[in-house]
Amino acid sequence: MSCWRPSPVATVAEVLVIGGTGTTGGRVVAGLRANGVTARAATRKPGEPGQVRFDWTDRATHADAVRGCSAVYLLAPVGEADPARLVEPFLRDALAAGVRRVVLLGSSAVTAETPGLGGLSRLVRAAPEWAVLRPSWFMQNFTGAHPVAQGVRDGEIVTATGDGRVAFVDAGDIAAVAVRALTDPEPHNTEHVLTGPSALSYAEAASVVSARLGRPVRHRAVSTAELTARLAASGMPADFAAVLAALDEDIRRGAEDRVTPAVEQVTGRPARAFATFVEEEIR
Template sequence: MSNILILGGTGKTGRRVARRLDGARIAARTTGFDLGDPSTWALDGVTAVYLVEPDLRAEPRLPRLVTEAVAAGARRLVLLSAPRAGEEGHPLHAAERAVRGSGVGWTILHPNWFAQNFSEGPWARGIRDGVLTLPAGAGRAPFVDAEDIAEVAASALTDDRHHGQVYELTGPRAVSFGEAVGVIARAAGRKIEYADVEPEAFVERQIAYGVPENVARLLTGLLADLRDGRGADVADGVERALGRPPRSFEDFAAATSWR
């Protein structure tokens, strides 16, 4: 697997992909890789690339990497994207366009909200503190386990049957944030609550934390969509890609350490 390059190889999905592909090359800060510095890319011999943009605040960087990877011999690209990345102005729009126009085999992954956002992502602090505050109201989402995302990615990096596929990846059912927090509280054996906040107040809070306004409004808009009853649809991407149903939120919570 030494000819497979995994961007974000120490991140939420990247390290899970790497665990499934022994010997794959890990592209991360810890290995000297800098997505913003092409001199660090070391693409010689690479035939497949797992593409991740770890910083949505940055100017588009994946299109150039796609071009150089294909020129260096890559023949298979798997992009971790997002459900609304086909829209102009989305931070990953240019990356999707580059992958689709690369001239080689490609697969695009559109995961819904990660279940791991509660355990190792932006909502983990609220879970640890005992109160998760978000502008999602009573909206529901079919949270997808990052293990499922990684399994789909690993398969797409090694099997031509995924070429030209766009996989919408979700869990098996939509749950509200209140329900999700309740499942986690039972698994953790302690009290955890979900608190709703108005979207504009949430935007202002994110900007105060240093998030650029356009990114804060994009992410808040996605949560507000849930609040308005959108984004709860369950998709069949995991089953189409792997031939099995996705893992449930309850299984995710039970398998996670909530210390």
């Protein structure tokens, strides 16, 4: 992968940010605006200036949301077994309406061959200009509504990852890469596997969090079957619980135990360390 140097922002007309109220999308909107680019934050319930109504399941909202935009930050429909069914007609219409560049938020755990979500990266490559972001697990899972954050509150993070390591990545770094991919004059036309600067086991991460909070937060490793049952018991649909638990099993086997230089190569600054995230965002 080549190195993208800081460069003047390209002449993008306006960017539609799908998931513009979410963890990465909210930061993408802020980053674009800070760079003088007009960003339209897509949400099912617009209530603020700069937001536009967009619902993957309501095709009538798509044309107005994307009209006048030259680029789209694309977050897949959440919890949809066959997301291409919704994304394919949206993309076809968006490209016909003048969108040239599409930046997809994928996942390090999803390749073009993965059933369902993998199909999206093939669709996005049909745009004249594109990038696929494949982040590892977010540092922000340790805050907010994620089961790991609940574990932090409970003092016990339960996973099926064993001693497997994850190079947790900061959502702000993902957004910074997205802003570059959306606005650089030269389209990236590539995949970026995004990680933080070091890989940690959940036990190691828990001990960093514990030291910050000044109270015990430990990690308990369970089997994949036990994690599936726990997630389902917490109200998650059983098939989705099984998918999430299987991802933990991949981590246990070492799938996320690697660090990439992509954040620094694209943004020109080092990826945020987990300890810095904890220091600044966990209290």
